[in-house]
Amino acid sequence: MDYAQFLSEVQKDxxxxxREEAEALVVGVLMAMAEVLPxxxxxxxxxxxxxxxxxxxxxxxxxxxxxxDSHLFLGWVVSTLDATGSxxxxxxxxxxxAAYSGEEAVRRMRCVFSxxxxxxxxxxxxxxxxxxxEEVDAWFLNA
Amino acid sequence: xVTRLDPKLFDATSEIxxxxxxxxxxxxxSLKLALADLSIEPYQALVVSGIGCGSKLPDYMTINGxxxxxxxxxxxxxxxxxxxxxxxxxVVNGDGDSYGIGGNHFVQSCRRNPNxxxxxxxxxxxxxxxxxxxxxxxxxxxxxTSPDGAIELxxxxxxxxxxxxxxxxxxxxxxxxxxxxxxxxxxxQHRGYALIDVLxxxxxxxxxxxxxxxRKRIYHLEDEDYDPVxxxxxxxxxxxxEERIPIGVLYRRDGLPTYEDQVATLSDGSPVSRxxxxxxxxxxxxxxxxxxxxx
Numbered sequence: 001m002d003y004a005q006f007l008s009e010v011q012k013d014x015x016x017x018x019r020e021e022a023e024a025l026v027v028g029v030l031m032a033m034a035e036v037l038p039x040x041x042x043x044x045x046x047x048x049x050x051x052x053x054x055x056x057x058x059x060x061x062x063x064x065x066x067x068x069d070s071h072l073f074l075g076w077v078v079s080t081l082d083a084t085g086s087x088x089x090x091x092x093x094x095x096x097x098a099a100y101s102g103e104e105a106v107r108r109m110r111c112v113f114s115x116x117x118x119x120x121x122x123x124x125x126x127x128x129x130x131x132x133x134e135e136v137d138a139w140f141l142n143a
Numbered sequence: 144x145v146t147r148l149d150p151k152l153f154d155a156t157s158e159i160x161x162x163x164x165x166x167x168x169x170x171x172x173s174l175k176l177a178l179a180d181l182s183i184e185p186y187q188a189l190v191v192s193g194i195g196c197g198s199k200l201p202d203y204m205t206i207n208g209x210x211x212x213x214x215x216x217x218x219x220x221x222x223x224x225x226x227x228x229x230x231x232x233x234v235v236n237g238d239g240d241s242y243g244i245g246g247n248h249f250v251q252s253c254r255r256n257p258n259x260x261x262x263x264x265x266x267x268x269x270x271x272x273x274x275x276x277x278x279x280x281x282x283x284x285x286x287x288t289s290p291d292g293a294i295e296l297x298x299x300x301x302x303x304x305x306x307x308x309x310x311x312x313x314x315x316x317x318x319x320x321x322x323x324x325x326x327x328x329x330x331x332q333h334r335g336y337a338l339i340d341v342l343x344x345x346x347x348x349x350x351x352x353x354x355x356x357x358r359k360r361i362y363h364l365e366d367e368d369y370d371p372v373x374x375x376x377x378x379x380x381x382x383x384x385e386e387r388i389p390i391g392v393l394y395r396r397d398g399l400p401t402y403e404d405q406v407a408t409l410s411d412g413s414p415v416s417r418x419x420x421x422x423x424x425x426x427x428x429x430x431x432x433x434x435x436x437x438x
Contacts, residue, residue, distance in 0.1 A: 069172070075164030077164065078163055078164035
């Protein structure tokens with residue numbers, strides 16, 4: 001399976017300007033998945049994906065953190081966005097640029113999930129949905 | 144047996160304005176969980192904060208909350224503890240509020256050993272004001288106020304706390320909320336000043352110290368042959384950074400008297416308990432003498 005093809009699908013789907021941008025996103029999403037999925041599911045997922053991604057589907061601890069939620073999941077993705085490049089739109093303490101970064105992160109994450117879903121069967125997809133944190137499961141389903 | 148409370152008891156209805164993916168969410172969740180695990184009801188605890196993104200936290204909980212001016216939560220928390228030692232007092236503030244603007248209070252709290260817990264949301268940047276370098280930013284860190292890179296050496300809260308006499312020093316990672324909740328619980332149970340420095344990525348303004356950056360470096364002290372009562376070993380661990388970053392309890396010293404233990408005026412009861420007693424049995428002259436005792 002071709003890693004370049006995988007990245008190209010994500011890049012095209014998300015209309016990203018560069019392959020590097022798509023790759024940073026893929027790495028962020030896979031590493032977030034590694035935080036929440038049990039080792040068996042990570043291995044099963046790695047078996048379906050290009051070998052270059054295997055390194056990101058590893059977690060140092062033996063068990064996933066049960067408190068890891070959608071906010072933390074998003075954190076791995078938002079870090080890859082350029083959310084500070086825009087004009088400061090601070091209103092009453094709420095940075096609108098930052099506020100929209102969540103929506104953008106979800107949009108981008110769905111591009112990776114779509115590429116993943118094209119490579120795994122329905123049973124494995126159902127298994128993943130059951131294991132992903134609340135909200136993230138819906139993002140995966142709707143990708 | 145202690146009955147564990149439902150963490151939802153601490154939920155609030157206020158709109159959370161933190162950026163998506165902010166490490167503060169994990170700190171909020173872990174604090175609620177730790178309090179619930181210890182069966183501490185919202186009315187039995189006070190959360191004091193300063194100014195900054197993370198200092199909005201008391202507003203996002205159903206709990207007694209006190210947002211102070213910049214850098215001042217520690218003296219306010221100490222005063223609250225003196226007034227009512229039965230209250231569980233937790234300070235939650237950022238690295239700028241705690242180690243910069245409130246740096247003096249931080250050092251004095253380590254010396255005084257009040258029975259309070261301080262959770263520092265250490266994201267190595269000023270987030271609320273849109274990304275200026277903070278005391279814990281690494282040397283060379285480029286921000287709007289350090290375009291050529293931060294000139295100063297980063298403030299090391301672990302070694303300063305140890306040198307100043309803190310009796311419980313821990314470090315956590317917001318990306319591991321279960322471990323964080325456990326450390327907060329231990330900090331609250333510790334009798335004395337407890338510092339929990341939480342490495343917490345600012346996903347919007349700090350593009351260096353990300354979840355990924357920390358994940359590659361952190362390791363658990365619990366997994367090593369490490370004794371947190373060994374002060375010299377703690378000193379060594381306190382200086383580990385960049386390549387490997389230890390999380391867990393770096394140092395603890397139990398059995399020392401707290402600040403409140405040593406305040407003579409409190410030997411006749413705390414101001415709150417005495418005021419409650421006076422309200423039940425009004426005696427005006429005693430109220431005046433109680434007031435005089437604390438002025």
